[in-house]
Amino acid sequence: MIKKIFGPPGTGKTTTLLDLVDEYIKKGTDLNRIGYFAFTKKAANEAKNRMLDRNPQLEKKDLRYFQTLHSFAFHTLGMSEEKVMQPVHYEQLGKELNLRVTDTGDESGYLNFNSEYFKLINKARVKNISPEEEFNTNEWSDDVDYETLGHIYLNYNHFKGDTLYDFNDMIKNFVEEKHKCKEFDVIFIDEAQDLSPIQWEMFDVLKEKSEDVYLAGDDDQAIFAWAGADVSRFLNEPAIEQVLPKSNRVPKNIQEISEVIVSRINTRKEKRYEPKDGSPGKVEPIYNIEHLDLSKDQWLILTRTTYRSDEISKQLKKNNLYYNCRFGKSYDSRLYKAVLNFNALCGGSTLSLADVREIHEYLPDSPFFKFKEDKQYYTMDDFGYGSDAIWYNLFTRADQDECFYIRTMLANGEKLSQLPRIEVSTIHAAKGGECENVILVLDNAKKIRDSIENSIEKSDEEHRVWYVGATRAKENLYILKPKKERYGYPL
Numbered sequence: 001m002i003k004k005i006f007g008p009p010g011t012g013k014t015t016t017l018l019d020l021v022d023e024y025i026k027k028g029t030d031l032n033r034i035g036y037f038a039f040t041k042k043a044a045n046e047a048k049n050r051m052l053d054r055n056p057q058l059e060k061k062d063l064r065y066f067q068t069l070h071s072f073a074f075h076t077l078g079m080s081e082e083k084v085m086q087p088v089h090y091e092q093l094g095k096e097l098n099l100r101v102t103d104t105g106d107e108s109g110y111l112n113f114n115s116e117y118f119k120l121i122n123k124a125r126v127k128n129i130s131p132e133e134e135f136n137t138n139e140w141s142d143d144v145d146y147e148t149l150g151h152i153y154l155n156y157n158h159f160k161g162d163t164l165y166d167f168n169d170m171i172k173n174f175v176e177e178k179h180k181c182k183e184f185d186v187i188f189i190d191e192a193q194d195l196s197p198i199q200w201e202m203f204d205v206l207k208e209k210s211e212d213v214y215l216a217g218d219d220d221q222a223i224f225a226w227a228g229a230d231v232s233r234f235l236n237e238p239a240i241e242q243v244l245p246k247s248n249r250v251p252k253n254i255q256e257i258s259e260v261i262v263s264r265i266n267t268r269k270e271k272r273y274e275p276k277d278g279s280p281g282k283v284e285p286i287y288n289i290e291h292l293d294l295s296k297d298q299w300l301i302l303t304r305t306t307y308r309s310d311e312i313s314k315q316l317k318k319n320n321l322y323y324n325c326r327f328g329k330s331y332d333s334r335l336y337k338a339v340l341n342f343n344a345l346c347g348g349s350t351l352s353l354a355d356v357r358e359i360h361e362y363l364p365d366s367p368f369f370k371f372k373e374d375k376q377y378y379t380m381d382d383f384g385y386g387s388d389a390i391w392y393n394l395f396t397r398a399d400q401d402e403c404f405y406i407r408t409m410l411a412n413g414e415k416l417s418q419l420p421r422i423e424v425s426t427i428h429a430a431k432g433g434e435c436e437n438v439i440l441v442l443d444n445a446k447k448i449r450d451s452i453e454n455s456i457e458k459s460d461e462e463h464r465v466w467y468v469g470a471t472r473a474k475e476n477l478y479i480l481k482p483k484k485e486r487y488g489y490p491l
Contacts, residue, residue, distance in 0.1 A: 002207070004239035005216040008273040009471035010249025010434070013216040017188045018050055020214060024186055025055070035065040035187040035206065037072065039194050044068050047190070069202055070167050073174035076181060085166040087113045093159045097152070116144050117152050125168040126196035126228035171198045178205040186212040193217035196228040215239065219269055220262050221468050223428060225461045235269060246274040249434050251281025254477050258470045261491065264463045266456050282476045289439060289480060294321055299422045300435035302469045306426055308443050313424050320408040323422035326429070331409070332402050336416060338362050339406060342391045345380045352377060362395040427469040438473035441480045442488040449487055466491065
């Protein structure tokens with residue numbers, strides 16, 4: 001039996017799968033014959049922990065097959081960590097080839113894991129096509145040279161030889177050695193819409209080895225085609241179908257505008273679900289985030305591109321707001337630790353030499369203070385300052401704008417030791433997340449707009465991205481209008 005569970009936003013796909021796992025356990029199914037496969041390690045661990053909370057009698061070792069597909073392939077093939085390609089190996093290859101490229105994100109300039117070349121090669125392999133075919137899709141930067149790509153790919157395979165494997169090799173080898181795959185009574189695949197062609201090949205092996213199969217996903221939230229995901233296989237897989245009927249996240253007004261977006265998708269499974277009970281929610285257009293009071297409550301600010309995300313982050317910092325972004329918390333963590341340590345000294349605490357060195361990094365040269373090799377603990381007396389000393393008056397070596405930023409946030413009562421109330425993220429990075437208040441930034445990149453004009457597939461994926469963004473909102477959705485209408489998403 002194969003069953004396909006469609007889960008619109010907030011309808012509880014994972015919860016439904018875990019309920020089914022519980023049913024199999026109650027029926028007496030051996031835990032070693034239950035396979036639960038998630039798209040990411042984080043999702044697999046979350047599912048495992050939720051099962052342990054539900055079943056206190058279980059231990060982690062009882063849920064050994066709650067894994068990612070890559071992890072299952074790794075253990076099935078009896079591989080070891082030292083055989084897996086790591087970033088250091090890519091750097092080594094780059095130096096051996098003496099290749100300097102412009103897209104590494106590394107000051108050295110040598111070819112490394114972050115290069116577009118390896119991203120292209122990886123995408124080609126997850127799609128089961130040649131790098132040449134992927135290059136000819138014209139999706140890649142002009143900086144990617146065809147002859148250089150061929151040279152890298154040839155040497156990449158030579159470099160790996162028979163001793164090193166990347167993640168795609170794991171899946172490929174698993175499929176080739178499918179006789180090693182254990183048999184299951186039932187398997188569960190979460191976020192199945194995000195599987196790539198080679199992962200679907202692995203699924204076919206697992207399907208042959210299992211009596212019951214459950215696939216859970218939502219084609220309307222399939223936003224990883226750029227990484228090789230094949231949503232068409234999910235849509236076309238023959239199975240008994242179920243649509244989860246009610247969202248516990250999306251209120252009525254936000255559901256209505258999200259339906260406007262999703263109706264633009266050409267290839268999809270038609271589905272309806274009920275919005276959550278209670279407040280209908282609010283949808284409001286805005287023209288500047290400064291028109292909103294961000295000094296309280298939880299906020300999620302979503303952008304289409306990292307560039308726009310970085311712009312928003314700078315604007316928040318200018319307004320002395322505490323936030324989290326792709327680089328982490330918005331303040332200089334070393335400086336903040338020095339502030340905490342200095343205030344502790346003022347309060348009469350004794351600090352270690354290591355903590356004191358961090359403070360001294362920001363202080364002017366002082367005739368009163370000398371590090372002593374045999375002295376491991378220090379008090380304020382060692383600095384020559386009184387207990388009423390103020391850090392921001394003394395940290396003259398620190399960036400003064402950063403000092404002002406931290407000082408202002410502390411004065412505003414922000415708890416900098418905790419996660420910020422404001423999260424800035426791309427829509428892709430926020431998939432699976434939710435928040436009471438969401439700001440959806442409609443600015444798009446010209447390159448993205450140009451790429452979807454003549455492609456139904458790319459157009460569909462773009463609508464799916466914005467659908468995912470809109471449906472993160474649990475109560476209020478603020479739609480930030482684009483700077484230039486022609487490069488904005490029409491909503």
